[in-house]
Amino acid sequence: MRQKLRQLFLWVACVFTLSVQAQQTLPDVNYNDPRLPLRLPTVKGDSISLTSFKGKVVLLDFWASWCIPCRNSNKDLRKLYAAYNKQGFEILGVSLDEEKSDWEKAVKKDKITWPQVIDNRGWEAVTAVQWNVQALPTSYLFNKKGQLVAMNLEREELEQKIKELLATP
Numbered sequence: 001m002r003q004k005l006r007q008l009f010l011w012v013a014c015v016f017t018l019s020v021q022a023q024q025t026l027p028d029v030n031y032n033d034p035r036l037p038l039r040l041p042t043v044k045g046d047s048i049s050l051t052s053f054k055g056k057v058v059l060l061d062f063w064a065s066w067c068i069p070c071r072n073s074n075k076d077l078r079k080l081y082a083a084y085n086k087q088g089f090e091i092l093g094v095s096l097d098e099e100k101s102d103w104e105k106a107v108k109k110d111k112i113t114w115p116q117v118i119d120n121r122g123w124e125a126v127t128a129v130q131w132n133v134q135a136l137p138t139s140y141l142f143n144k145k146g147q148l149v150a151m152n153l154e155r156e157e158l159e160q161k162i163k164e165l166l167a168t169p
Contacts (some may be wrong), residue, residue, distance in 0.1 A: 040094065062138040063095060085114070096128055139153070
């Protein structure tokens with residue numbers, strides 16, 4: 001039992017460290033950059049491109065159905081989406097699930113209403129590699145111009161930043 005708790009503590013510490021490091025080294029990224037194409041299939045089988053959200057504040061959220069912190073985060077994102085979507089806030093969820101059925105069940109169970117796409121090659125997904133996803137959940141917040149302004153913000157910080165970005169012309 002102690003060994004399992006110790007392993008869990010080390011895992012949480014690693015995720016926290018990666019999150020802090022990611023926030024400190026914010027790259028100069030714009031989602032219109034042709035080196036970062038993101039066009040993936042939705043639950044319905046059509047595809048969505050990140051560039052289709054031009055002019056909106058966008059949260060690009062990488063997650064998976066098996067990731068417990070991701071599933072907990074979905075609850076907070078559901079509240080933020082309901083509160084700010086009509087004001088110009090959008091979320092694009094990118095699942096790294098390898099099984100499409102697992103992803104679909106999670107979307108339904110978590111009552112996710114924002115756009116969702118899947119790159120079903122897990123950690124080998126081209127999208128995960130291009131976006132340097134090293135832990136889940138990983139999120140990128142973009143302003144209305146498509147510029148990256150924050151990464152991996154906690155709920156309160158994220159909500160404050162969304163309000164700030166929505167108020168900016």
